[in-house]
Amino acid sequence: MSRSSARGQVEPVAALAVLLAVSSAVSAYAVALDDVGAERRDERELAGPTLDRVTDALVTGGVADPTRTARAHRAGPDGYRVNVTVAAAGRRWHAGATPSPGATTDAASRSVGVRLGPGRVRPGRVRVEVWS
Structure with missing residues (x-):
């Protein structure tokens, strides 16, 4: 062979x-x-970075202060409308307009400790909605 x-x-x-x-x-x-x-x-990446900036404005020492919600609202991107909601212990704090029913929103949320008063911190949530 x-x-x-x-x-x-x-x-x-x-x-x-x-x-x-x-x-x-x-x-x-x-x-x-x-x-x-x-x-x-x-479009998808608007809510995440906005939530980061809003949380930076709300949180001091690891705890969110709901009285800063209006200031945190201003951390949203230019040219977009933003709604910020802080919720804890059955209470809610809002800043910004509510999206209309037909609006396409991008939303993100994060768990945080929320200061309800001196020495009173409860688990809560920060939610951000962004739309044009």
């Missing part, structure tokens, strides 16, 4: 052409996929 030493080998030019074709296809797919999600990503 004769054995061929050329078994499984490919010409270098053909291998490079196939590699180039596969690389181009994967790159084109990645670019197209990134472009599709760009519009939704901009």
Whole structure:
């Protein structure tokens, strides 16, 4: 029996052409996929960063002060409407307009300790709604 030493080998030019074709296809797919999600990503990412800024304005020493809700409301992004709600122990504090029923809002919330009075801290929640 004769054995061929050329078994499984490919010409270098053909291998490079196939590699180039596969690389181009994967790159084109990645670019197209990134472009599709760009519009939704901009809207989706409004509430999270806004919640971070609002929480920074509300929280001192790890505890949220609900009397600062109006000041925290101003931490929203320019060109958008923002509603901030702090809730704890059956009470609620609001700042900002309420979204209309047809408005598309982006919302985010976070658990925080809320100061209800001197030495009285209860678990609560900060919620932010953002819309244009």
